[in-house]
Amino acid sequence: MVRLIxxxxxxxxxxxxxxxxxxYPLKFSNVQGIDIRxxxxxxxxxxxxxxxxxxxxxxxxxxxxxxxxxxVDSVEDINTQPEEFIRLLHKVLLEMxxxxxxxxxxxxxxxxxxxxxxxxxxxxxxxI
Amino acid sequence: MVKKHQLPLPSKQDLEWLERSPSSFESDNVHKIYDEIxxxxxxxxxxxxxxxxxxxxxxxTNEIGLDAGCGNGKYIPLANHLFGLxxxxxxxxxxxxxxxxxxxxxxxxxxxxxxxxxxFDYAISIATIHHLATDKRRxxxxxxxxxxxxxxxxxxxxxxxxxxxxxxxxxxxxxxxxTSSTSMGLDVWVPWVNKADGKVYNRYYHLFEKGELRSITExxxxxxxxxxxxxxxxxxKDNWYIEVRTNGSVI
Numbered sequence: 443m444v445r446l447i448x449x450x451x452x453x454x455x456x457x458x459x460x461x462x463x464x465x466y467p468l469k470f471s472n473v474q475g476i477d478i479r480x481x482x483x484x485x486x487x488x489x490x491x492x493x494x495x496x497x498x499x500x501x502x503x504x505x506x507x508x509x510x511x512x513x514v515d516s517v518e519d520i521n522t523q524p525e526e527f528i529r530l531l532h533k534v535l536l537e538m539x540x541x542x543x544x545x546x547x548x549x550x551x552x553x554x555x556x557x558x559x560x561x562x563x564x565x566x567x568x569x570i
Numbered sequence: 571m572v573k574k575h576q577l578p579l580p581s582k583q584d585l586e587w588l589e590r591s592p593s594s595f596e597s598d599n600v601h602k603i604y605d606e607i608x609x610x611x612x613x614x615x616x617x618x619x620x621x622x623x624x625x626x627x628x629x630x631t632n633e634i635g636l637d638a639g640c641g642n643g644k645y646i647p648l649a650n651h652l653f654g655l656x657x658x659x660x661x662x663x664x665x666x667x668x669x670x671x672x673x674x675x676x677x678x679x680x681x682x683x684x685x686x687x688x689x690f691d692y693a694i695s696i697a698t699i700h701h702l703a704t705d706k707r708r709x710x711x712x713x714x715x716x717x718x719x720x721x722x723x724x725x726x727x728x729x730x731x732x733x734x735x736x737x738x739x740x741x742x743x744x745x746x747x748x749t750s751s752t753s754m755g756l757d758v759w760v761p762w763v764n765k766a767d768g769k770v771y772n773r774y775y776h777l778f779e780k781g782e783l784r785s786i787t788e789x790x791x792x793x794x795x796x797x798x799x800x801x802x803x804x805x806x807k808d809n810w811y812i813e814v815r816t817n818g819s820v821i
Contacts, residue, residue: 443672448653451689455682466686479672487651490632494689539672560662563678567593570682 443479443539443559447491450500450535452561454547454554456569464549467499470506471553473543481536485528488535492520495535504534574742577758578772585757588774592703599774600701601657603762604641608660610765612642621806622696623648625727625813633691636718638680638711639698643668646675653690655680680711683718690718692725697809700730700776705753705786708776712790716816721796724816728787732810733777739808743777754782783810795820 452468459465501512511530517523545554545561552569555562580588588595604611626648629635637645640654643665654665654675665675678684680698693715702708715726733756735741743756756779759772784803791798797817804811 443666443674445674448674448676451685452676453684453686455678455684460683484632487632491634494634496686558663558666559672560659560666561676562659563676563682563684564657565682 443477443541444543444545444556444561445536445539446500446503447495447535448561449503449540449545450495452545452554452563454550454552455563455565456547456550456552459547459549462549465547467496467503468545468554469548470503470540471544471546473507473540475541475543476507477539477541478537479539481532483529483532485525485532488528488531489520491535492517492531500534507538507540509534509538575740575761576742576744577760579744580757580759580774588703588757592707595703596701596774599772603771603773604658605660607762607764607771608642608658608664611762612661612664615642615644618644618648619696619729619806619809621804621811622694622727622729625694625725626652629692629725634689636685636690636693636715638693638695638715638718639701640665640675641697643673643675645694645696646673647671652694655684681707681714683714685718687717688720688724690724691720692727693718694727694729696727696729697731699728700778701774702776703757703774709786709790709793712787713794716790716794716796716798719816721816722818725801725813726816727811727813728783729809729811730778730783731775732805732808733779734805735808741808754785755779778810780805780810783812787812787814 454465497517504512541559543556629649631650634651635649637652637654640656641661643654646652646654647669655678656662657679659677662675662677666673695715699708699711702711733743735743756777758775760775762771796819798814799817801813801815
């Protein structure tokens with residue numbers, strides 16, 4: 443499964459992309475399957491993990507999948523956010539599962555395929 | 571006494587291949603083999619080793635971790651948020667449903683960083699880097715672990731096969747061998763007799779000698795410009811392990 447929590451941390455591994463800082467974010471393409479997989483809600487986990495989340499990328503990615511449920515542009519302090527927002531983040535980060543599709547590096551154009559829920563992040567020897 | 575099997579050594583040609591093209595060497599002598607033997611291998615790998623269980627028990631419930639070289643994912647159910655990464659798609663298919671729950675796993679090389687830096691609270695590398703073919707590559711894979719965890723307080727546990735095999739080991743290591751491609755440790759073949767086809771597959775292993783794991787871990791810390799504190803290190807059941815904690819960037 444590729445949930446948005448995973449997408450939010452995955453990068454292109456090609457050296458040229460890493461060195462130029464253009465290895466992130468990957469862009470979803472040809473998405474053919476999104477499952478909603480319910481997960482136990484844990485507000486502490488979301489608040490704790492939020493410091494690692496690139497919220498701008500999360501919001502933009504969600505929009506690219508046709509979902510505009512994240513309305514806020516930026517979050518200053520996650521601890522002052524209402525539970526409703528934390529529940530929304532939980533749903534977006536942990537419950538949406540892209541089972542079939544691609545993630546494309548916008549710098550080198552490498553397309554990372556997601557097959558049966560497993561993303562293939564390998565590069566050919568010439569791409570490393 | 572357990573009956574011992576002498577481990578075969580790579581030939582001069584094998585070692586020339588290893589040095590000429592370590593990635594194609596690993597591809598043929600490690601990755602392809604695990605893809606072939608995945609089902610049988612996975613059925614023999616279900617019991618967690620004590621050092622690793624204890625480490626995972628000490629992890630906070632909301633922390634997220636990376637299992638770089640997760641194989642069939644036997645450690646993934648032991649933690650709340652442990653992402654699996656492996657080079658063998660057929661082992662990953664087992665990891666994908668480890669503990670009968672759909673798991674987050676990615677097909678990737680433990681040598682490369684496929685995530686943003688410092689997003690994980692901890693990382694484990696269990697029985698993985700002994701399959702990498704050179705000192706440089708083994709240190710690079712430790713660097714990837716260092717890059718993956720927090721710069722302050724990120725925890726890393728690495729576990730590798732030891733050259734010094736205990737009395738209960740079924741393997742005997744050839745003595746006074748000079749065929750190794752490296753200054754420390756020893757390169758060997760470890761045969762796997764596969765149930766499905768009865769074929770013997772020789773997997774490449776670099777057996778670590780005393781002090782070697784610490785030395786490449788410290789080397790990786792230097793290359794990453796990250797201070798590492800050693801939390802524990804030692805020997806357990808024919809393996810060496812080391813646990814380190816990051817302690818800020820080197821200024």
